[in-house]
Amino acid sequence: AQSVTQPDIHITVSEGASLELRCNYSYGATPYLFWYVQSPGQGLQLLLKYFSGDTLVQGIKGFEAEFKRSQSSFNLRKPSVHWSDAAEYFCAVGANKLSFGAGTTVTVRA
């Protein structure tokens, strides 16, 4: 069975500071991994994805994520957070069917 764990329910970060969101997955084969962002009342926007190849993946809005097979992790990072990054972030795993983590709410303080 496939599953995703996002250990952090809520993270508060100062504008300009770095951000790291944790994601651990369980999957039977080579995982297809995704990070999505959701603003209140909106759908999901894909930030980045990992299928194969380079384990450090670059995404939109200055985000990157690193796939670590030995740790079953796919953590999301951003070096310098902007106020507009305040949102809900979801990690997902799967091929035809996606399983989502519970999400991490990011609050950005001035």
Add this chain to the structure above:
Amino acid sequence: GAVVSQHPSRVICKSGTSVKIECRSLDFQATTMFWYRQFPKQSLMLMATSNEGSKATYEQGVEKDKFLINHASLTLSTLTVTSAHPEDSSFYICSASGHSTISYEQYFGPGTRLTVT
């Protein structure tokens, strides 16, 4: 590219009535569409997967007679909530994937907020 729309964005209906939500892929052919439900402050729960021209596959615990899904064309899927009750109030999100998009990548619609009074 790979834009998915949903209509309506918000709907309020009376208990006992039915409501239809449309999901359209605007610039690609969606061989597979997915319907999710999201409760406030919670994650997305997959309700069903539909392939064009086939019956939808429902996840365990989802009532197929209550949540009717039709995927009659490669660009349109509909979710009909029949005999809606207040507990059906939720945020419904569709996604689509297809042979013209990157494999296993789902493109999400903006969601539909359903309120049953």
